[in-house]
Amino acid sequence: MRLELLVSTKSTREIKTGVWSQFQPVFANALSPCIGACPLSIDIPAIYNLCLRGNWRDAAIELLRYNPLPFITGRVCPQFCRTQCNRGDLDEPVSIRTVECYLGDVVLEEDLFPPVSSFSSKRVAIIGSGPAGLSAAWYLSLYGCKVTIFEEMDHPGGVLYWGIPVFRLEKLYLNKAIERLERLGVDFKVGHKVLPDELEPLKKEYDAIIAAVGLTKSRSLPIRGFEHAISGVELLRRYNRGALELKRGRAVVIGGGNVAVDAARVLVKSGCSVTVVCVEKGDEMPAIPEELEEARREGIVVKDSTAVLAIDKQDGGYVLELAPCRVVGERDGLKEVEIVGDPECLKADYVVAAVGQEAEFSWDAFSCGDVVNGPTTVAEAIAHGRNIAFLLLGLQEPLPIRKRNEVVTYDVLNTAYFSKASAIVKISSKGDVLNEIARCFSCGYCNGCGVCWLFCPDVAIIIDDGCLLEVDAEHCKGCGICAQECPRHVVVMEKRF
Numbered sequence: 001m002r003l004e005l006l007v008s009t010k011s012t013r014e015i016k017t018g019v020w021s022q023f024q025p026v027f028a029n030a031l032s033p034c035i036g037a038c039p040l041s042i043d044i045p046a047i048y049n050l051c052l053r054g055n056w057r058d059a060a061i062e063l064l065r066y067n068p069l070p071f072i073t074g075r076v077c078p079q080f081c082r083t084q085c086n087r088g089d090l091d092e093p094v095s096i097r098t099v100e101c102y103l104g105d106v107v108l109e110e111d112l113f114p115p116v117s118s119f120s121s122k123r124v125a126i127i128g129s130g131p132a133g134l135s136a137a138w139y140l141s142l143y144g145c146k147v148t149i150f151e152e153m154d155h156p157g158g159v160l161y162w163g164i165p166v167f168r169l170e171k172l173y174l175n176k177a178i179e180r181l182e183r184l185g186v187d188f189k190v191g192h193k194v195l196p197d198e199l200e201p202l203k204k205e206y207d208a209i210i211a212a213v214g215l216t217k218s219r220s221l222p223i224r225g226f227e228h229a230i231s232g233v234e235l236l237r238r239y240n241r242g243a244l245e246l247k248r249g250r251a252v253v254i255g256g257g258n259v260a261v262d263a264a265r266v267l268v269k270s271g272c273s274v275t276v277v278c279v280e281k282g283d284e285m286p287a288i289p290e291e292l293e294e295a296r297r298e299g300i301v302v303k304d305s306t307a308v309l310a311i312d313k314q315d316g317g318y319v320l321e322l323a324p325c326r327v328v329g330e331r332d333g334l335k336e337v338e339i340v341g342d343p344e345c346l347k348a349d350y351v352v353a354a355v356g357q358e359a360e361f362s363w364d365a366f367s368c369g370d371v372v373n374g375p376t377t378v379a380e381a382i383a384h385g386r387n388i389a390f391l392l393l394g395l396q397e398p399l400p401i402r403k404r405n406e407v408v409t410y411d412v413l414n415t416a417y418f419s420k421a422s423a424i425v426k427i428s429s430k431g432d433v434l435n436e437i438a439r440c441f442s443c444g445y446c447n448g449c450g451v452c453w454l455f456c457p458d459v460a461i462i463i464d465d466g467c468l469l470e471v472d473a474e475h476c477k478g479c480g481i482c483a484q485e486c487p488r489h490v491v492v493m494e495k496r497f
């Protein structure tokens, strides 16, 4: 039998393989887990993509759309994003906060601002100048509102000023944030404590009032001698104002949250030997894990799952009665515990209590930040401020635009395209940033890598320099290779009929 080779004499463009295909690829960005975990929903892969293309200014301005204070969160955020980063399943998560810090510094160095509009002419008073208040003021001013912030202390910033010790956040960054807001027209009235009965006159003067007052009143424990303890908040206030005078000695800090750990670190830096006593188990302490780790490295001893039963004065110092415990519940913001062992004594020269804070007043106004949500982080407070500002403006908050709501997990990525590389934790040059950004998988976000285009046997993918992808339906035969090959799970196959 004679076999004849069938040879097509026409270009493949004329063979419309797409006519009989039952499936077609859909190119649709989905959610990266880092975005879902970030309280500000920062579009991390989109921003990285701009950096990789050399558009640093655009990347920094895009970051400002989500976060007015990246030069602050880049230094103090507990990195919710990083905990969910898919790269962690291959080697180490991307150092997202470090990159954010770098871009935040680009914002400051290049004095970048997003465009300002005259969308609204509302006069808005904000009570409290912590991160939630600053964030609300930023977005409202960008949209044309005339904002006045009332701050009871003699310096704006709230917790950024009095709460976060200078070894975690240099005051320079807060001052830059304030100066940038002033340039947007925000008027800071410091040393003015607004009381709830001042609301009525303020309501006549302003179109809206926002209470972003935070939690300034320290909670107390119902135990004997609690009055001997200095409040953690007060200790941080004094330290940050340069008014903390301590002699070396033994200090005990009661509490397992961020204020407790910050206070403990201040005490250790002041020469004290410090024990933190908390009712939670070590891995359940609410403090930022990194800060806790740092505190331990500095020599702070943590006595977890331990309740303080009493504080007594003795020989010019204090004796604390402690007992092993386990947490059995929570009432009114305080942990309820069951004592599970015999009491012991611990001597101290200083006792500091950081067992939570509460609002001083209730407010009949738009409220945001800790006063609404309880103690939160700086990033969460900024998110609340942004949220209330957009609510007032009647506009949609900035959120990443995605066609698919699906969160792209590690198991659906095509990791054949990624090789192991250690994270760059300390970034000292643009090259370091680029190398770290290159570690990002860009989960669910098309970065125009061209893998799909390269593998398509029918040359049916039209790609341009950006991320615009189109399928030539006449020629796509629906083989699904593009969906299989896409490293980032951007392509999914759909049935045509």
Ligand code: SF4
Pocket: 032, 033, 034, 035, 044, 045, 084, 085, 086, 087, 094, 096, 439, 440, 441, 442, 443
């Ligand atoms: S690899 Fe990149 S896109 Fe994916 S979760 Fe991590 S930072 Fe986000």
Ligand code: SF4
Pocket: 024, 025, 455, 456, 457, 458, 459, 460, 461, 471, 475, 476, 477, 478, 479, 480, 481, 482, 483
């Ligand atoms: S690889 Fe090409 S032919 Fe195959 S489904 Fe994708 S676009 Fe269509």
Ligand code: SF4
Pocket: 027, 445, 446, 447, 448, 449, 450, 451, 452, 453, 469, 485, 486, 487, 488, 489, 490, 491
């Ligand atoms: S393979 Fe690359 S270019 Fe193609 S869809 Fe995926 S990310 Fe985009």
